[in-house]
Amino acid sequence: MPNPHRQEKLGELIAAELSELLRTRVKDPRVGFASITHVEVSGDLRHAKIFVSVMGSPEEQKETMKGLRNATGFLRHELATRLVLRYMPELAFKLDTSIEEGARILALINQVEQEDREIASNPEGE
Incomplete structure (x- = not known):
C-alpha cells in the first residue's frame, strides 16, 4: 500500500532539487523562465509528473517544454546523484497554466x- 506522506515528501524534495538544477545547471537556451509548481509521485515511486509554469508567449512555452523534455535524461541523472533512492522516478513534464488562469480570472x-x-458613481437619470 502506497504511503501518501512519503510520496508528498519525495515530490517536495524533487521539486526543490529540480528548481535548483534549472537555475544552475540547465544551459539550454529554450528553457526560459520556468518554475516548478508541483510534483506528483506515483504510489510505487517510479514515476513523477512535474508541473512547470512558464512565463511567456505560447510559442515560448512550447519551446521551453520541448527543452525540458530533451533535458529529462540529464535532470534524472543529476537527481540520482543528489538523492539517495533505490529507484529514480521517470520524469514527465507537464505545462501548468493554473497561474495564468488565476491571473485571467x-x-x-x-x-x-x-x-x-462606474455604474454606482453615475446615477441612472444623468
Whole structure:
C-alpha cells in the first residue's frame, strides 16, 4: 500500500532539487523562465509528473517544454546523484497554466468591480 506522506515528501524534495538544477545547471537556451509548481509521485515511486509554469508567449512555452523534455535524461541523472533512492522516478513534464488562469480570472473580477463602481458613481437619470 502506497504511503501518501512519503510520496508528498519525495515530490517536495524533487521539486526543490529540480528548481535548483534549472537555475544552475540547465544551459539550454529554450528553457526560459520556468518554475516548478508541483510534483506528483506515483504510489510505487517510479514515476513523477512535474508541473512547470512558464512565463511567456505560447510559442515560448512550447519551446521551453520541448527543452525540458530533451533535458529529462540529464535532470534524472543529476537527481540520482543528489538523492539517495533505490529507484529514480521517470520524469514527465507537464505545462501548468493554473497561474495564468488565476491571473485571467483576477483581471475579470477587477474589470467587473470597476464597471460596478462606474455604474454606482453615475446615477441612472444623468
